[in-house]
Amino acid sequence: MDSQTLTTETVLNWLGQVSDPEVPVLSILDLGIVRDVRIPEPGTVAVTITPTYSGCPAMDVISMQIRMVLAAHGVQKVQIGQQLSPAWTTDWMSETGRQKLKAYGIAPPQYDANRKRALFEEDTVPCPHCNSADTKLISGFGSTSCKSQYQCNHCHEPFEHFKCH
Numbered sequence: 001m002d003s004q005t006l007t008t009e010t011v012l013n014w015l016g017q018v019s020d021p022e023v024p025v026l027s028i029l030d031l032g033i034v035r036d037v038r039i040p041e042p043g044t045v046a047v048t049i050t051p052t053y054s055g056c057p058a059m060d061v062i063s064m065q066i067r068m069v070l071a072a073h074g075v076q077k078v079q080i081g082q083q084l085s086p087a088w089t090t091d092w093m094s095e096t097g098r099q100k101l102k103a104y105g106i107a108p109p110q111y112d113a114n115r116k117r118a119l120f121e122e123d124t125v126p127c128p129h130c131n132s133a134d135t136k137l138i139s140g141f142g143s144t145s146c147k148s149q150y151q152c153n154h155c156h157e158p159f160e161h162f163k164c165h
Contacts (some may be wrong), residue, residue: 006075011037011045014069020021021061022144025104028062032092035083043076050088065124090164102128107150107161125161127152 004044015034022024028034028049036048047066051059065079070078090109107128125159126133132154139149 004057006039006045007041008037008039011039011047011072011075014073015047015066018062018065021058021065023104023106023148024100025100026097028066028079030094030097031064032094032097033088040079045075045077046079046081048083049079050083051085052082052088052089055095056145079145101162104124105129105159106147107159109162109164123161123164125150127155127157128159129157130155 016027016029018028020028020031033049036051038046040046067078067082101108105128107125108126110123124133125135127135132152134153135150136153138151140162142149146163148163149160150161
């Protein structure tokens with residue numbers, strides 16, 4: 001691509017092709033981890049990302065995928081920075097991303113991350129398969145740190161829940 005016509009909007013469209021390695025149905029834009037895209041000089045793109053949690057092992061893979069997609073479109077120099085503050089929150093996920101999670105069989109976050117809860121209050125997590133609210137927590141930990149395990153008491157299917165944080 002001619003570096004004179006490169007725009008932030010074009011770069012964002014390309015970044016929409018970068019999938020989360022842990023939940024491949026989501027793009028990094030769906031997750032809300034792309035905090036900034038700049039074109040500081042012709043042929044250079046600077047991307048700032050925020051990990052879903054400090055030390056997330058997927059960030060190296062995501063950075064490599066960003067470099068690859070931009071290089072495939074002729075970007076000569078890629079600068080990737082990480083921004084740790086403010087910390088990522090599930091509130092940054094797109095509505096499209098939440099719908100993709102549910103269609104994939106993972107219950108999306110149900111509430112704003114800063115919602116006040118009563119002591120010992122548990123989240124009501126509807127089943128992504130049958131939409132029943134009659135579910136039970138099996139384990140606070142799923143296949144990744146950001147998910148927990150539930151089971152539906154109606155359809156009896158196990159499922160993961162993307163935790164609010």
